[in-house]
Structures are given as C-alpha cells and as structure tokens.
Amino acid sequence: MRILRFWLGLLGGLLLAAPGWAQAPDSRPPLPTKDLGDLVKSILPHFAHPRRAQATADSAAQAADSLAPAPPSKPPRKPKSTSLVVLPAIAYTLEARLLATLTASVSFQRSEANLSAISTTLTYTQNQQLILAVNGPLWTRNNHSLWLADYRLLHYPQQTFGLGSDSHMSDALGMDYDLLRVHQSYYHRVGRTGPLYAGVGYFLDTRWNIETVNGRGEQIDVISGYRPGVSGRSTSSGLVLSVLRDSRDNQLRPAPGESYLFLAVRTNLQVLGSGANYRFYQFDGRRYFRAGPRGNVLAFWLYGDFAQGSAAPYLDLPATGWDTYSVTGRGYIQGRFRGTSLVYGEAEYRFNLTPSRVLGGVVFANGQSARNPDTGFGRVAPAGGAGIRLALSKKVGTYLAVDYAVGLEGSQGVFFNLGDVF
Incomplete structure (x- = not known):
C-alpha cells in the first residue's frame, strides 16, 4: 500500500497541484524546416x-x-495539411528478436481541429509472431468529437514472468496464443468550447489456442497461483465510460503548456460474451513544460491500470508494453511485469540537435510497479535511456523515434515509434 500511496501522491502533485493546469498552451514551437x-x-x-x-x-x-x-x-506551392509516411524496416527488439515491419501512417488536420493520425503496422518476427495493428485518433471539425480506435490481430508466442514486479528473468514461462482486439470509443465535447470530453465505447479482447509451458516443456494452467486465461481461450467483452481532457494540438509532437488526462472504467459483462463479470479502472496523465529558450520540452507521464477482483483473464491483466500504443516500459520486454494492478511513471527531456529541427534527441527515465494478489505491490522497477528523433514530414511534424534503454537484470533494447512516445 505504501507504493500505491506514493504513486497516487505523485499523480496528485503532478496533475492537480502543478500551476497552470488549465492554462493555455505556450506558443507552438515551429515545425521542422527540413525532413528526411x-x-x-x-x-x-x-x-x-x-x-x-x-x-x-x-x-x-x-x-x-x-x-x-x-x-x-x-x-x-501551398503546404499540404495531409501527410503519408510509409516506413519499411528491419529491426531487433527484446520480445521479437529479428523482425520485418511495414508501417503506414496517415496524418491530416480538419478545419480548426487537432491532428488526426491513423497508423497501420504489419510485422513478422523471428519468434514467428504475426502482428496486424491499426490505431489512432480521428477528430471532427472544430474538435467537437473524437473517435479512438485500437484494432489488433495477432499470433503471438511470448514469454511471461508471473505476477508482480518482484519477478525475475529466470521465472520466464512460454506462452502461445492468438488475439483479436477491437477497442473503439466515441467522445463528445462537454460544453461549446474547451478540451473536456465525455466518452463511451466497446472493448473486446478474445484469445484462443492459449498454451503455457514451463522450463521443462510441460503444459501448465496456473501462473503465480492465478488460473483464469492461462490455457484454452478467454474473452473480455464490455462497455467503457471515460472522461478525457486533451489540450494537445498534435499528439505526435506535444507542445509546452499542453496536457492530457484520461480516466476510464471498463465493465466486462457475461451478457456481452465476457467469460465473467469484472472491471478495469484506468488513469493516464501527461504534462509538458518548456525547458529553455530553444523550444526544448520536459515531459511527465503517469499511468495506472487496475483490475477489480480475480476473474480477469491472465493475459488481459495490466502489463508492461500493453497500453494502447505499446510504449510503456522502454528498457523491458513486452509483458515483463504483469499484475492485477500496474502503476507506471516516466519523465523525458526533448531537445533539438539542429537549427532546422530535422534531428533531435531525448533522455528519459521510467519506473513501474505491478501487484501480485497474494503479496501486494512489488518493487519499483526502473529503466532509462536516450534516443534520437528524425523528422519524416515537415508538413505536420512527424518524427521517427529510435531509443536505446536499459533496465534491471541486464534488460536492454532498441525501441521504435512514430512521433513522441507520449
């Protein structure tokens, strides 16, 4: 409980006590004058x-x-308001080893609206993982409403390490499964102006062909004393009620003075096809501050995901790298820490390396703690690293992010993203 109080205290200090929470954003830093x-x-x-x-x-x-x-x-020629970036790549990551990926990102901006950005990714990995993902926000004119989508189809062999953040790399178990994810939400502005929105959505996560094996190759159906969703199939299907406050004009490149706050309750119901009745609670808060006269940014992020009870499937429990954009926990393999609750915090300093802003850099540090239902919250697992930012489109400020990060027990890796990580 001390760790939970620490994280909640940090959330309050960062999001509520910080001066100027409702202030207007600073003047937006200029877009890069050059790109790739x-x-x-x-x-x-x-x-x-x-x-x-x-x-x-x-x-x-x-x-x-x-x-x-x-x-x-x-x-x-007049500058265009639509940008298409197609990026094939061969890379190496912790969870996939060698991989080939093709990413197509379409960014556009309607009249007096925030940037809409839809990203589609197709990936095949050395671990025989096949991933098709589509996600992103769609804003209507004048920011009256917002549509958020996260669709995934996966065949996904992976490692898991049990529940709680006190687990070790030597606790690794093998899992194999297929996943269909359909997360979609609609938000409408509260009031005639302002960045506050109320939302409703439907979330589906269904997995089949779930198999878990120990180090001896034997199939098991219990992990850390937890049984739901460890073998066979599992389905979480439910409704989501949420509140969103988003003052960012461009989520790929947030500006100093902007902020983001998201609160949600997901109620999974058997009547909608869920395997049991249970709830998830989630918060996500981000602040961006000016750091010097050159347009540099100091960014803070606090994220929490909580499962109520012990009926949620194992693979639906909060875990490292399983947020909407799979970006939490740079420095660790996806799913390295999992629990009935997960609290995560990160700070990042973003700076320009060239006057044209075609090249930039970041340094960052993060920490996370996951809860084991028997022993409570474990240690805060730290990680940190640095990276570069390469402008892919000077029209809308799309960047390629390449980061190197290290964590506990020799964990390290290279992480890729389109746009700022948060």
Missing part, C-alpha cells in the same frame, strides 16, 4: 532528382545563349 527527404536530396542531389539535375544543365546551356530567355519562375 531534404537530407536525401542534399546528400544525393543527382540521384534523388535526376530531372532536376538535367534541368540545371539545360539552364546553364540556355544561359550561354543570349537569345534564350530565362524560364519564368513558378509560384511556391
């Missing part, structure tokens, strides 16, 4: 633009001929 495409053009101008190179040669020839008039200059 500009870097390619500057390094390989003739290869990147053979037609432009030929046009340059033709212009030189024309200049030698006084009878040839110079071609009229074209008016500058």
Whole structure:
C-alpha cells in the first residue's frame, strides 16, 4: 500500500497541484524546416532528382545563349495539411528478436481541429509472431468529437514472468496464443468550447489456442497461483465510460503548456460474451513544460491500470508494453511485469540537435510497479535511456523515434515509434 500511496501522491502533485493546469498552451514551437527527404536530396542531389539535375544543365546551356530567355519562375506551392509516411524496416527488439515491419501512417488536420493520425503496422518476427495493428485518433471539425480506435490481430508466442514486479528473468514461462482486439470509443465535447470530453465505447479482447509451458516443456494452467486465461481461450467483452481532457494540438509532437488526462472504467459483462463479470479502472496523465529558450520540452507521464477482483483473464491483466500504443516500459520486454494492478511513471527531456529541427534527441527515465494478489505491490522497477528523433514530414511534424534503454537484470533494447512516445 505504501507504493500505491506514493504513486497516487505523485499523480496528485503532478496533475492537480502543478500551476497552470488549465492554462493555455505556450506558443507552438515551429515545425521542422527540413525532413528526411531534404537530407536525401542534399546528400544525393543527382540521384534523388535526376530531372532536376538535367534541368540545371539545360539552364546553364540556355544561359550561354543570349537569345534564350530565362524560364519564368513558378509560384511556391501551398503546404499540404495531409501527410503519408510509409516506413519499411528491419529491426531487433527484446520480445521479437529479428523482425520485418511495414508501417503506414496517415496524418491530416480538419478545419480548426487537432491532428488526426491513423497508423497501420504489419510485422513478422523471428519468434514467428504475426502482428496486424491499426490505431489512432480521428477528430471532427472544430474538435467537437473524437473517435479512438485500437484494432489488433495477432499470433503471438511470448514469454511471461508471473505476477508482480518482484519477478525475475529466470521465472520466464512460454506462452502461445492468438488475439483479436477491437477497442473503439466515441467522445463528445462537454460544453461549446474547451478540451473536456465525455466518452463511451466497446472493448473486446478474445484469445484462443492459449498454451503455457514451463522450463521443462510441460503444459501448465496456473501462473503465480492465478488460473483464469492461462490455457484454452478467454474473452473480455464490455462497455467503457471515460472522461478525457486533451489540450494537445498534435499528439505526435506535444507542445509546452499542453496536457492530457484520461480516466476510464471498463465493465466486462457475461451478457456481452465476457467469460465473467469484472472491471478495469484506468488513469493516464501527461504534462509538458518548456525547458529553455530553444523550444526544448520536459515531459511527465503517469499511468495506472487496475483490475477489480480475480476473474480477469491472465493475459488481459495490466502489463508492461500493453497500453494502447505499446510504449510503456522502454528498457523491458513486452509483458515483463504483469499484475492485477500496474502503476507506471516516466519523465523525458526533448531537445533539438539542429537549427532546422530535422534531428533531435531525448533522455528519459521510467519506473513501474505491478501487484501480485497474494503479496501486494512489488518493487519499483526502473529503466532509462536516450534516443534520437528524425523528422519524416515537415508538413505536420512527424518524427521517427529510435531509443536505446536499459533496465534491471541486464534488460536492454532498441525501441521504435512514430512521433513522441507520449
């Protein structure tokens, strides 16, 4: 309970006592003036633009001929409000080992609205994991309403380490299962203006072909004294009521002075197909502060997920890296810590490395604690690291994030994301 009181005290201090919680955001930092495409053009101008190179040669020839008039200059094109980024990659991660992934991200902005960004990812890994995921926010004009979606279809062999954050790497068990996730929520603004929204949604998580084996290759159906959802199949199906306060114009690149607060209750019901009746409670709070005159940002994040009772399936319990965008717990393998409750906090300093903002960097530290139903909350497991940010689109400020992080017991890895992690 002391750890729970510590985290809740930190939440109160960060989100409620911080001055200017309802203040207007600072002036938005300028978008990058260059992106990855500009870097390619500057390094390989003739290869990147053979037609432009030929046009340059033709212009030189024309200049030698006084009878040839110079071609009229074209008016500058208006910047586009829609950006498409397609990013194939080969990488190595803790949970997947070698992987090949294809990510397509579409970002656009309706009139007087926040940025909408839909990301689709297809991944196949050395561990024979197959992942298809679609997620992101869709804002209507003038931010009157918001649609949030998180759809996933997975075949997902993985390791699990039992319940609580006192577990060790040597506790690893093998799990294999298939997953269909359909999370969708609709939010409508409370009042005529302002960033406060009330939402309702339907969440479905259904898994089948669940198998768990110990280090001797024997199938088991209990982990850390917990039985639901360890073998066979499991379904969580329920309604979600939530409150959202989001002052960010662009979730991929939050600005100083902006903030985010999310509170939700998910009620899973047998009448909707759930295996049992149980609830999840969740909070998510984020603040962004100006850190110096160059547009640098100091960001804070506090996240909590709580299961009520002991009927929720094991794989639906709160766990590292199983938030909506799979970004909690840099420094640890996905699912490294799991419990009937999970509390997580992170701080990150974001800075520019070039005047054009095409390249930036971050340093970060995080900590998490998971609850074992028999022993309570365990240790706070720390992690930290650093990373780079490469501008992929100067139109809307989309960045490729590449981070290296380390945690306890030699845990370490490289982590990728489109946009800021939180």
